[in-house]
Amino acid sequence: MIKYNNMELMITIAARQLEDGAVVLVGTGVPCAAAMLAQLTSSPNLTIMFEAGGIAPLLQTMPISVGDSRTTYKAIKATTMAEIMELCQAGIVDYCFLGGAQIDRYGNLNSTVIGDYKKPKTRFPGSGGANDLASLCWRTMVVTPQNKKRFVNKIDFVTTPGYLEGGNSREKVGLPKNTGPYKVITDIGVYGYHPETKQMMLLSLHPGATIDNVKDNTEFEMIIPDKYETTKEPTEEELTILREKVDPNKVIIGRS
Amino acid sequence: MPGDIFTEIDNDVMRAFFRNKKKRLVDKTTTAAEAVRKYLKDGDYLAIGGFGGVRIPTALIHEVLRQHRKDLGFSGHVSTFDCQMLAAGSCFDRCDAAYVVGLEARGLSRASRKLFESGNLKVTEWSNGALAWRFKAAAMGLSYLPIRSMLGTDTFKYSAAKIIECPFTGKKMGAVPALYPDVAFIHVHRADVYGNCQIDGIIVADDDIAKASKAVIITTEKIVSNDDIRKEPNRTIIPFWCVDAVVEVPYGSYPGNMPGLYYSDEAHIAEWLASESDEAKFKEFLDRNIYSCKDFDEYLKKNGGTKKMEELKKLEHLK
Numbered sequence: 001m002i003k004y005n006n007m008e009l010m011i012t013i014a015a016r017q018l019e020d021g022a023v024v025l026v027g028t029g030v031p032c033a034a035a036m037l038a039q040l041t042s043s044p045n046l047t048i049m050f051e052a053g054g055i056a057p058l059l060q061t062m063p064i065s066v067g068d069s070r071t072t073y074k075a076i077k078a079t080t081m082a083e084i085m086e087l088c089q090a091g092i093v094d095y096c097f098l099g100g101a102q103i104d105r106y107g108n109l110n111s112t113v114i115g116d117y118k119k120p121k122t123r124f125p126g127s128g129g130a131n132d133l134a135s136l137c138w139r140t141m142v143v144t145p146q147n148k149k150r151f152v153n154k155i156d157f158v159t160t161p162g163y164l165e166g167g168n169s170r171e172k173v174g175l176p177k178n179t180g181p182y183k184v185i186t187d188i189g190v191y192g193y194h195p196e197t198k199q200m201m202l203l204s205l206h207p208g209a210t211i212d213n214v215k216d217n218t219e220f221e222m223i224i225p226d227k228y229e230t231t232k233e234p235t236e237e238e239l240t241i242l243r244e245k246v247d248p249n250k251v252i253i254g255r256s
Numbered sequence: 257m258p259g260d261i262f263t264e265i266d267n268d269v270m271r272a273f274f275r276n277k278k279k280r281l282v283d284k285t286t287t288a289a290e291a292v293r294k295y296l297k298d299g300d301y302l303a304i305g306g307f308g309g310v311r312i313p314t315a316l317i318h319e320v321l322r323q324h325r326k327d328l329g330f331s332g333h334v335s336t337f338d339c340q341m342l343a344a345g346s347c348f349d350r351c352d353a354a355y356v357v358g359l360e361a362r363g364l365s366r367a368s369r370k371l372f373e374s375g376n377l378k379v380t381e382w383s384n385g386a387l388a389w390r391f392k393a394a395a396m397g398l399s400y401l402p403i404r405s406m407l408g409t410d411t412f413k414y415s416a417a418k419i420i421e422c423p424f425t426g427k428k429m430g431a432v433p434a435l436y437p438d439v440a441f442i443h444v445h446r447a448d449v450y451g452n453c454q455i456d457g458i459i460v461a462d463d464d465i466a467k468a469s470k471a472v473i474i475t476t477e478k479i480v481s482n483d484d485i486r487k488e489p490n491r492t493i494i495p496f497w498c499v500d501a502v503v504e505v506p507y508g509s510y511p512g513n514m515p516g517l518y519y520s521d522e523a524h525i526a527e528w529l530a531s532e533s534d535e536a537k538f539k540e541f542l543d544r545n546i547y548s549c550k551d552f553d554e555y556l557k558k559n560g561g562t563k564k565m566e567e568l569k570k571l572e573h574l575k
Contacts, residue, residue: 028361051384052307052334053458060574064522065360067307067334069515069572072457078515080459081333082392085385089404108409112381117414123372125358127411128334132385135405158410173408174419174428 004234005256006145006187008242009206011037012234013185014097014143023047024095025088025133027066029252030143031097032059036246041238049093051129053079062251066129085129088136095182096133097141102155105199105220107142107162107181109134110155117157130160135175139182146186151218163198188213190231194223204229259380261416262329262350263301265433267399273470279497281482283449288475288552291501292319295471296439301329302348303391303435303469305442305462308336309359309520311455312512313443313475315505315552321345322547331435332356333387333461337512337525343368344542350378352435354387362525366532381414382406382432388461390435394468402429440469442494443508445517447476451499452485452492457515459493466494475505477517505552507565518568524559 004012007030014034018024020043026035027050036059039046047056052067056076063070072078087093100109101124111130115121134140140162144150162181164170170180180198184191189205201223202214207230214222234242247253264270286294296302302320306312317338320328330348332339334355342348343357344367357368371377382390385405393401402420406412407430420431442462444453451474455462466472474494479502485492507514511521531541549555556565 052310052460064362064520065307065309065336065513067310067458067460068513068520069310069457072515073574078456078458080388080463081384081461082388082464085388085405088385112411117410119375120373123357123369124364125355126332126353126381127383127406128355129384131383131409131411132405135407136385158408160411161407161409164408170408174404174430175407176404 002233002236002239004239005253007253007256008234008239010143010185010187011242011253012238013190013231014141015041015238017141017183018043018046018095020045022094023049023092024097025049025051025093025137026097028063032062033242033246033252034097034143037238037242040241040245049084049087051084051133052081053084055079062247085132085136088133091138093137095139095141096137097143098130098134098160099142099144100160102150102152103142103144103184104152104155104162106164106166107140107184107193107200108155108158108164109142109160109162110157112157112159114156127159134160134162136179138179140180141182142184144184144186146188146217148217148219151220153220163193166198167196188217191222199223201225202228204231206231207233257413259414259416260350260378261433262352262380264436265399267397267434270394270436271397277497281450281496284451284499284502285449285479286501286503288315288319288503288505291473291503292316292323295473295500296320296325298325299327300438303331303437303440303465304335304338305440305460305465306509306512307458307460308334308338309512309525311443311514312338312509313441314510314512315475315503315508316441316473317341318546318549318552318555320347331387331437333384336360340365340368340528343371346371349376352382352387353379354382354384359525359529363529365529367538380416381411383411386415386417386432387435388464390432391461391464391468393432393434394436395464398434400431400433402431404429406430435468437465437469438471440465440472442466442472443475444494445477446480446484447474447502448480448482448485449502450482450496451494451502452482452496453494453499454485454491455493463493466498471500472498473501473503474499475503475508477506477508477514479504507556508552510556510565511559513572517572518565519571521559521564521568
């Protein structure tokens, strides 16, 4: 049996979502590791972008900032933040990866405040580029540990749009057609969204995880369909590349 | 509950201002202390170029603290370490916030959070794209730009954006007001004495910020000749008429990263973050690194000087 930790599992699953030829906008940490892994395995023609202006680098080392010089190592273009967002707005970017302090059943994300907005209990950074990316990229993916504090009924602040109130509410407010949350990858399973209601639903359970784990770690009611898969474990090849080439210093995979 | 607009948005007012800006090629070199004294007043609205911990004008930010500027407005488009420095000096009382209090993968700044959680700050929410487009609208001489992000969210609700209808398709869009800062600080790789600037690597929003701001102070790694600029005119990101002051500051982005030259000093930034956990320790840290230093050079020397910079150069080039 292959041994791996949760972080390695989540990165591997995230990497597998990125087909060859896709364009992905990533941040630092897990998303960046996933994009690097995809580029070194199944998707050599993956175009990686960073919101601060880096386009199509051949990543050698994990950046600390989405604007640092690692994001333009052997890149094809170094540009402006406006141009990156304009590329998203023009429909060029297939995927983005986001995180947040809270997520609800429609994939709306909070990274602004916990508590009352005017005098918050905790102030987080705010949208950064997250709102733009989730509004404008075709498919939004979230990679996050799953627990009841994070997967909540009502988020304190809608920083970044998921499916808003479900159904066709994204289009109603003017967000681009056919965009929105695509998958949520956690340490328990992989989730998608119901085609009509746009509520989060289980797609696959990780090996060893149970439906009770899902329920115990989600405040809202997760849709559990009759049929769901078991997540395919990371292969030995994926793990070797992840450990030796993507994150040899265990900056990300060591966090598990 | 929309947020406030902190700056002028009437583009005719701004056109009249820019008409009167001096457009002669004159030597604008000065010192960081002098430039901040002359161009940044209490209450002004400040925009900072670069990307938080990348290509930041540290020398000018330190001067803001040393000269005890107060009640500034501040635009926080991924302002990480720059926001942290200004928060440490309690220099601003209003903020256009797209990304504040955090330092990306490094974690969150306790001291900046305390300021944002105090309720004493006027904050208007934006996304990074929205702020970039606000600068762009100003650089284009417009009073707003239509955008397709922020719609349907609390970020929109607490911003000062509005909903408009496209006059051609009838589709709903957001409209973000132009942002014309009073003063901008931008650090660049090369500039001539007139303020013509070249930047290597990502531009972030600095081309638009320079065109949008009433006054621009440039710090540059190196002053080059006007001939050098004219050899490759396609490389000029900021032209002279935008610029009011030019200060040569080698290693001026320290402890931030300067693309192609040196990497960030993560140990120093981590020390700053850790010092914030204890008030006395934090005060001592700020005194040692900012308030007791006569200039940026002294700060750099205290933190390893050229020897440290040689290490950071190697790190930048993955050696």
